[in-house]
Amino acid sequence: MVQWPAKWRRRSVAITPAEAAPAATADYQRRSEELSVPDSQSALLLHAIRTPYEIKSGHTIPSIQHDHELLIRVNSVGLNPIDWKAPDFNFGIPELPYISGRELVGTIVKAPTAPNSRLRNGDVVVVPSTDYRDLRKAAFQEYTIASSFNSIRLPHSISPEQGSILGVAFVSAILALGINMGVDFSAIEDGPDLLTIVRSIDPSRLPDDIRKECLEGIAPEERAKKGDFLVVWGGSSTCAHTLKQLARLVGLRIVSVVDTAKHGLRLSSTEPVRPDLLVDAHDPERAIAVIRSATKNAARFGFDTQGKDSAAHLLRALASKTALPDDASTFDVAKTVRLPTPPSTPHETSATPRSHLVGLTGVPKTNIPEDVALHNVPIKLFHEIPEVGEALSAWCERLLLKGLLVPPDVVGTVEGLEGINEGLDRLRRREVSGGRLVAVLR
Numbered sequence: 001m002v003q004w005p006a007k008w009r010r011r012s013v014a015i016t017p018a019e020a021a022p023a024a025t026a027d028y029q030r031r032s033e034e035l036s037v038p039d040s041q042s043a044l045l046l047h048a049i050r051t052p053y054e055i056k057s058g059h060t061i062p063s064i065q066h067d068h069e070l071l072i073r074v075n076s077v078g079l080n081p082i083d084w085k086a087p088d089f090n091f092g093i094p095e096l097p098y099i100s101g102r103e104l105v106g107t108i109v110k111a112p113t114a115p116n117s118r119l120r121n122g123d124v125v126v127v128p129s130t131d132y133r134d135l136r137k138a139a140f141q142e143y144t145i146a147s148s149f150n151s152i153r154l155p156h157s158i159s160p161e162q163g164s165i166l167g168v169a170f171v172s173a174i175l176a177l178g179i180n181m182g183v184d185f186s187a188i189e190d191g192p193d194l195l196t197i198v199r200s201i202d203p204s205r206l207p208d209d210i211r212k213e214c215l216e217g218i219a220p221e222e223r224a225k226k227g228d229f230l231v232v233w234g235g236s237s238t239c240a241h242t243l244k245q246l247a248r249l250v251g252l253r254i255v256s257v258v259d260t261a262k263h264g265l266r267l268s269s270t271e272p273v274r275p276d277l278l279v280d281a282h283d284p285e286r287a288i289a290v291i292r293s294a295t296k297n298a299a300r301f302g303f304d305t306q307g308k309d310s311a312a313h314l315l316r317a318l319a320s321k322t323a324l325p326d327d328a329s330t331f332d333v334a335k336t337v338r339l340p341t342p343p344s345t346p347h348e349t350s351a352t353p354r355s356h357l358v359g360l361t362g363v364p365k366t367n368i369p370e371d372v373a374l375h376n377v378p379i380k381l382f383h384e385i386p387e388v389g390e391a392l393s394a395w396c397e398r399l400l401l402k403g404l405l406v407p408p409d410v411v412g413t414v415e416g417l418e419g420i421n422e423g424l425d426r427l428r429r430r431e432v433s434g435g436r437l438v439a440v441l442r
Contacts, residue, residue: 027401028153029124029160035109037061037071043141044417045097049090052421053100053140062136062145067113068386069145072106072127077139077420078165079437084424094133101139102129103167105160112148118394119148124160126152126396128167131383140420142441149389150382155401162407165238165436169408170396171382172360173243179214180358180375181230181301182223188249189398192391195223201385210378217375222300222353226251229295233314234305235275236263238408238436239360243303244273245405255291255299257281257314266434272406284313291317300355308362318355319369409435416441 043059064071083100086092108123119125127146129137136145154163177183178194185191198206198214206214224230230247232240235256244254256267256275259282268278277294279287291299302318304311357363358375368374381388399405411432414423416439423437 027155028397029156030120030122031107031124032122035073035107035121037073037109037143041142042417043099044101044420045099046087046093047097049087049093049096051087053087053424055417059141061143062141064110064145065136066147068117068148070108070112070119070148070151071110072104072125072144072146072151073109074104074106074139074142074144074441075124076105076160076164076441077101077439078103078168079414079420079423079427079439080168081427083140083420084428088428092132095135099135099138099140100132101141102132103127103164104129104139104144105154105163106144108151109143114148117148119151119153124154124163126154126163126167128152128171128382130168130171130379140417142417147383147386147389149386149393152393152396152400155397157403158400158407159410161410161413161438161440164438165410166242166405166407169239169242170405171379171392172239172377173246174392174395175379175381176243176303176358176375176377177224177246179378179381180217181356182218182220183225183247183250183252184223185246185250185395189395189402189404191395192388194388194391197387197391198381198385201387205385207380207384210380213375213378214381217373218356219353222356224250224252224301224356227253228301229253229255229299231255231257231291231295231299231302231314231317232275232305233257233281233302233310235278236267236434237305240303240305241273241408242405244275249404252301253277255279255295257287257291257310263434281310284310288313288317292321297321300353302355302357304357304359304361304363306361308359308364311357311359311363315357315364315368315372318357319372320352320355410438411435412437414439 040058041061042055042057044053045056046053080102104127108119108121108125111119111121127150129139131137182195184193186193203211203215230252232244234240235258247254254275255277257279260280264278267273279290281287299318302314304314355372356375357372363374383389411434420439423439426432
């Protein structure tokens, strides 16, 4: 169960919601209509693997169980590849029937009772629902539960449809940069230094399967800093869209590897995500050579959004020349999405800092050069550790309000819960590119 640490509670209760509300809420969207809650709702249920979702009316409305939780009426839902891949390939489904949906925008109808909350009834919020095992928090239903520290108020400049495809990409990107690569955002709109926050926490509070990554994944002297190169393989994805913007805020130089025939013009002409170098992914060997030559073999940070094969190419672009095998085929790739635990921090600092590769869906598993560390994104931090969730949510609000973070493009919409299967079929057929589909519930 998520618990607020004692010192976090004491520090936060100094300002009450009533005192903070006038200045804090004027720039954010609110709904003034009736916020009464019905006795039941409609939800989209998965009853069996490799079958369509089915609408169920009269479904129970999820209940609040902790004082930091709130009840939200769902307005719009972002459709993600995981929403169709999980049931098709039988992973990430902890129980049946299952309710899916990982991100949404909604209106708070029951605000949290915790005295330190920045949220009120009627606030319109973005919710990245990363806790997929808790069906109360799923997006494919008319009402859902969220934690206050996982809720992001939506400014007037961002539409609910745009907001509903921002959350998961933001959380993945900021944790990859802040934890896996050690980026410090404290100089940008009072952003978080996540590595310092996490390493000051009692280690026993960190989930077992991400503890080593959080505490030993990167040494202090290896942390990414202004001027370092960051190679993003699969730079057209929505996660890459967000990650590149955050990386630019701290002065990282972006190398984006994409299908330039498909995405090159859009990425090179869109200021928020324009990379320093755009590389065509059509010929991976050529792409590796271009990256190594253009960066003078100085690129130490990589982020792969596509899968195991492209991660193997990215590894070769990051490894030192002396560490590379003569035969590129010796880089076997992982067949599952479970990533290896990164090596422990060396006891002796080497003359050359290691490179760091973050893979979202797979990484090489053998013949890994000693000077490259592999990482997975510790998503659980967002919903398991309140100080991390609150720091990310509050900072995201400030970035959106100042126009420093632009959401991905909405490339289409479907109507209601009943339109979600149609939208997911479009994703299966790879008809959606350059943005995301959104289901509009109200």
